[in-house]
Amino acid sequence: MTLSLVNQSPEPNDVRAQLGGMGTRLEYLHDTLRAGEAARRTAVPNDPMGTAGRRAYEAHVRTIRELHIENERWARLVHGRLELVCSPDRSMAIGVMVGDAATGQASLLPRNSRRRGAATDMVTRANAGEGAPSVQTALFAADAGPGGVALSDEEACALKTWFLLSFRTKIGDAVRIDCELSQPKRFQEGFVIEWARRIPLPVLSMDGIEPLNDDGPGEIDIPVDFR
Known part of the structure; x- marks a missing residue:
């Protein structure tokens, strides 16, 4: 990413x-990204390919859940195998996604950096008011676990x-x-090709430690066949 792509950070x-609304x-969102960066830096050359990216993803999911559950009474949600955290009234959920160089730039159109599957398609259709494809409620209930919720x-x-879309660069x-x-x-x-609403966030900067391992072939988004 070149500096010419960078807009002034939002107020x-x-x-x-x-966000308060x-x-x-x-x-919470910045702390989630900090946790992912810290986890990424624990990867070493002898780890399997993709370790840094997986550790960042796992820390992102864990941290965004913990902060919302402990402070806002949200709940863990596994929705079509997307790892999310859900608001108390079950009207809204938040997940994590790696974006491209347009991420955070109000005048540009970001996309997810790697191809995602049917679960992302499902929640995007629901966002657009098209309704989700027929799903098995048992799928949600089976993965809810202690402190989790199952959706009807x-x-x-x-x-x-x-x-929470993020793009990391040195x-x-x-x-x-x-x-x-x-x-x-x-x-x-x-790929996401249109967003209903975007809230660009202030840039987060951390001391630079180059990861010793790449992100692997893609982020975690397990394809689900909704029939």
Whole structure:
């Protein structure tokens, strides 16, 4: 990513107001990204390929859940095998996604960096008001576990799903993470091609430690055949 793509960061007070209306906070989202970066840096050359990316993903999911569950009374949700955290009234959920260089730039259109599967297609259709494909409620219930929730078919169709989208790059001696909280609206051939709403977030910078391992072939999004 070149510096010419970087817009001025959004005003934190405006961002906090938008996020507060959704039941989340900027601090939770930035802390989630910090946790992922810290986990990524534990990878060493003898780890299997993709270890750094997997550890970052796992830390993102765990941290975004813990912060919302402990502070806002949200609940863990496995929805079509997407790992999410769900608001108390079950109207909204948040997941994590790796974006491209347009992430966080209000004048550009970001996309997910790697192809995703049927689960992302399902929640995007629900976001657009098309309703989710027929799903087995038992799938949600089986994976809910302690502290988790299971959605009814009605709730699944009405759920609005957002993603904490992030793009990591090395600039000099620092790691820059551009990020936004956004709601996908159109999904085509594995990629989000339109967003219903985007909230660009202030850039997060951390001391630069180059990971010793690549991200592997793709992020975790298990294809599900909804029949």
